[in-house]
Amino acid sequence: MTDDLLARHKAVLPDWMPIYYGDDAIEIVAGSGRRVVGSDGRTYLDFFGGVLTNMIGYDVAEINEAVQRQLATGVVHTSTLYLIRQQVELAEKIARLSGIPDARVFLTNSGTEANETALLMATNARRSNQILAIKNSYHGRTFATMAITGHRSWSSSSLSPLSVSWLASADRLRGRMVGLSDGDLAEAAVDDLREVLATVTAGDVAALIAEPIQGVGGFVAAPDGVLGAYQKVLNESGILLIADEVQTGWGRTGSHFWGYQAHGVTPDLVTFAKGIGNGFALGGVVGRASVMNAVPAISFSTFGGNPLSAAAGNAVLDYVLSHDLQANAAEVGTIVLDGLRALDVPIVGEVRGRGLMIGIEFVRPGTSEPDPAATVRVFDECRAGGLLVGKGGLYGNVIRIGPALTLTADEAREGLAILVDAISRVDADSPASLRYAGDRPFGG
Known part of the structure; x- marks a missing residue:
């Protein structure tokens, strides 16, 4: 220093x-x-x-130039009470890439805020505060996202606005899934889900939130197809699936553009952040219109999707795809x-x-x-x-x-x-x- x-x-x-x-x-x-x-x-x-x-x-250079062009207009912020061309263009691209039919996009400042927003939408759509989450997960540092974080080091309060039930993680070195083959782990995961739904929920669960690869948890991943197997069970009761792609999105896994695509599944909601801004504060949710539109009151993000961050996001996404x-x-x-x-x-x-x-x-x-x-x-x-x-x-x-x-x-x-x-x-x-x-x- x-x-x-x-x-x-x-x-x-x-x-x-x-x-x-x-x-x-x-x-x-x-x-x-x-x-x-x-x-x-x-x-x-x-x-x-x-x-x-x-x-x-x-x-x-491409990102710097996009941000400089926006700065040169003198408009860094207007709020979403006005049309923001960069925001609309970025939302159109994300909706198209999401794989979700008739998708809507809401832009935020961070992954934590994105997950908070997804929880708001899912609990309103299902009229329930019950959430399924996975042990060893991390979804954010705010009140609700901390409640669905299955990682003791990051859980600083037992208070919660949600009723959370926990599924086993895919850790094969220790715990319930130790030493299991891909097939046996997938079968055990589905059995675990059915047991949790039958025993410790009130039956009207809103959603399951899952990271395709657990980030803070040490990059632990379930075998391909597990989220798809989960969704088949969830669909029996109308339970929504939220894919937390804050760390896995934008092609980082190499094999797929989104982590969820390794599982033969289309989530109801996908949250994203981190890489899309390349350092500018940018995150969001993309999902089915019927779920995204379930919020029954006025809501917006003051800074989410502002002209400067959205300009950076457009440049980042264009770069990811063109290269x-x-x-x-x-x-x-x-x-x-x-x-x-x-x-x-x-x-x-x-x-x-x-x-x-x-x-x-x-x-x-x-x-x-x-x-x-x-x-x-x-x-x-x-x-x-x-x-x-x-x-x-x-x-x-x-x-x-x-x-x-x-x-x-x-x-x-x-x-x-x-x-x-x-x-x-x-x-x-x-x-x-x-x-x-x-x-x-x-x-x-």
């Missing part, structure tokens, strides 16, 4: 706001492409992208995934993910017991090697990788080499690894 910015941060901001690297925190002062520069003068390859938000990277970043995510993501899966070290319990959404879970050798201490050491070693990554997971033992979708193959290999070196160093220094001799049942 070049001054006492960290001390100033601690003096005026709440102590429950996490900051990476503790007393050696980084201030990012410049960025270009997939690289950022810290106030320490070091350049880092960024494999976390502002928590999967800087989806196109830094200092992108086929979904295909790039699949290609370069395979480089990273294959390289990590080739590692044979006992501290790695599982490498999982799809496209450029990759998690590495660390365990105590020979067990499935989480090892958050090893995770922190790998995290720090990555920074020392010039690579920024994220952390997550229910137990804080998952390294999260979510680079810009513009990542090149050379950059993928560069980041992979730093990751492999960091993991190997920590594994070699682990007393448990030195003692462990066995078949490595949880390796790579």
Whole structure:
């Protein structure tokens, strides 16, 4: 740090706001492409992208120019009481890409607000405050979204405007689904849903909300088709399905444009945010008109879909499509995934993910017991090697990788080499690894 910015941060901001690297925190002062520069003068390859938000990277000419054109008009804000051309154009594109017939779009400032809005619509459409959510999930930090977040570290109150019933997560290292094959897990998930509906709900559930891949939860994903199997059960009672695509949307998974498309399902509502703004505050909901129009009173978002953010969103989405970043995510993501899966070290319990959404879970050798201490050491070693990554997971033992979708193959290999070196160093220094001799049942 070049001054006492960290001390100033601690003096005026709440102590429950996490900051990476503790007393050696980084201030990012410049960025270009997939690289950022810290106030320490070091350049880092960024494999976390502002928590999967800087989806196109830094200092992108097409986005800068779109924002500058809007700024040049002198109109940054009008409110939605007036027509906003950029908002309408962006909504048209999202509705077309959503896969939802007769779709409507409501733009917000964030993923949290998007999920709040989806809950408002679903509970009004169904005249019920009962929601199904999935353990290990994360949907936001506000009052209602916190209630549907199945992740203890992020649940700061037991109070809730909703009645929430919980389904098992797809974690196969521990819990109800441990060790199950894809088919057996899908069957167990449906049985779990039917049991929850029959035992702990009042029968008029509004919706199930699910992340196709759990983000904060450590990039845990159910096998393809599980959401489709869920929906068949939900349809028996008219229960809605909300896909939280805040982290999985816009082609990040490589195999599909939306995460839900891997499951042979069309949700009633889809929420989105993060990457669509590439750093500008932008999120929203797209869904069936009958559900979107179910709000019985006036409602709008003062800043959601404002001319500046919507201009950025249009430029981002145009860039994603014209450069086929979904295909790039699949290609370069395979480089990273294959390289990590080739590692044979006992501290790695599982490498999982799809496209450029990759998690590495660390365990105590020979067990499935989480090892958050090893995770922190790998995290720090990555920074020392010039690579920024994220952390997550229910137990804080998952390294999260979510680079810009513009990542090149050379950059993928560069980041992979730093990751492999960091993991190997920590594994070699682990007393448990030195003692462990066995078949490595949880390796790579």
